[in-house]
Amino acid sequence: MSDRKTILIAGGAGYIGSHLNRTAHERGYHTVVYDNLVSGHKSAVQWGDFVLGDLADAGQLRLTLRHFRPDAVMHFAAHFCVGESVDDPEKYYLNNVAATLNLLRTMREEACRHFIFSSTCATYGIPRRIPIVEEHPQAPVNPYGRSKLMVETVLADYAAAYGLRYVNLRYFNAAGADVLTRIGEDHSPETHLIPLVLDAAAGRRPHVSIFGTDYDTPDGTCVRDYIHVDDIARAHLLALEYLFEGGESGSFNLGNGRGYSVKQVIDCARSVTGREIAVIKGPRRAGDSPALVGGTEPAARILGWRPETPRLEDIIGTAWAWHKKRFC
Numbered sequence: 001m002s003d004r005k006t007i008l009i010a011g012g013a014g015y016i017g018s019h020l021n022r023t024a025h026e027r028g029y030h031t032v033v034y035d036n037l038v039s040g041h042k043s044a045v046q047w048g049d050f051v052l053g054d055l056a057d058a059g060q061l062r063l064t065l066r067h068f069r070p071d072a073v074m075h076f077a078a079h080f081c082v083g084e085s086v087d088d089p090e091k092y093y094l095n096n097v098a099a100t101l102n103l104l105r106t107m108r109e110e111a112c113r114h115f116i117f118s119s120t121c122a123t124y125g126i127p128r129r130i131p132i133v134e135e136h137p138q139a140p141v142n143p144y145g146r147s148k149l150m151v152e153t154v155l156a157d158y159a160a161a162y163g164l165r166y167v168n169l170r171y172f173n174a175a176g177a178d179v180l181t182r183i184g185e186d187h188s189p190e191t192h193l194i195p196l197v198l199d200a201a202a203g204r205r206p207h208v209s210i211f212g213t214d215y216d217t218p219d220g221t222c223v224r225d226y227i228h229v230d231d232i233a234r235a236h237l238l239a240l241e242y243l244f245e246g247g248e249s250g251s252f253n254l255g256n257g258r259g260y261s262v263k264q265v266i267d268c269a270r271s272v273t274g275r276e277i278a279v280i281k282g283p284r285r286a287g288d289s290p291a292l293v294g295g296t297e298p299a300a301r302i303l304g305w306r307p308e309t310p311r312l313e314d315i316i317g318t319a320w321a322w323h324k325k326r327f328c
């Protein structure tokens with residue numbers, strides 16, 4: 001019998017999930033994407049099996065787990081826009097929390113015990129110290145971050161009570177695209193800084209709005225730690241191997257440990273694209289933390305993870321190649 005392991009990828013048609021799917025496939029895993037295609041794209045599911053399904057549909061989930069008998073579930077299926085979560089928190093708690101409980105219940109019923117969770121640096125809230133380490137208090141300042149922290153809490157309780165084994169991966173700002181431009185970031189509507197900046201570079205938008213120029217940061221704009229999506233994907237497989245080898249459940253930051261302001265990102269994009277990018281100064285966006293930069297020593301020491309594409313210009317370069325392929 002083959003010892004090829006199977007991973008169920010909830011939300012595998014989305015941005016980060018599709019990069020994980022490709023990476024897992026390259027590493028010899030059998031993958032099953034489970035996605036309702038509300039925000040994901042069928043065209044991004046280029047590897048493994050695909051099941052059209054919703055996490056809220058317990059019957060469909062059960063059938064899927066029974067059929068494929070996955071060794072692990074990786075859970076990417078969530079809403080992720082900070083501003084929207086402030087305006088419509090119910091959407092976030094229903095999808096990010098309630099649907100996740102459904103997934104975890106089905107996993108328990110079907111004796112699937114390994115879980116990798118897409119968590120976020122937004123669970124830390126306003127940092128007291130930078131870089132943010134995993135032990136930093138978690139006090140999220142928006143419903144998106146709170147919805148993710150709720151699931152982290154549930155996972156710790158389920159691990160203690162039911163023997164679930166999990167890793168929370170707290171992403172900083174995912175960016176970039178597959179180097180061969182087969183998949184990349186494609187949200188509708190787009191709300192993330194780098195694709196919006198590239199839209200402006202491509203002439204698809206007249207300008208980029210900077211959300212707040214009066215933060216207590218070196219140039220007054222928010223600082224974020226941008227991490228290549230392929231580096232995030234690799235970390236998932238390292239985390240899974242760590243669990244398979246008996247590693248303890250826990251949480252790891254995934255970032256580059258270096259922050260860039262909104263203005264620095266725009267300047268970098270000007271240099272990478274060689275295009276004009278017009279900016280206008282706008283008000284702060286509700287729910288934004290001034291600076292989020294991650295310490296990632298535990299991921300390096302325990303998982304053996306190191307970013308392979310740490311330079312912002314390279315991250316933006318891959319995103320620009322994907323952008324040009326579609327729009328220029």
Ligand code: UDP
Binds near residue numbers: 210
């Ligand atoms: N941002 C901005 N203008 C935009 C979109 C985002 O100034 O049109 C800022 C946003 O306030 C944040 C940073 O860019 O400080 C990154 O935002 P994004 O939505 O990409 O990711 P988040 O940090 O919210 O996960």
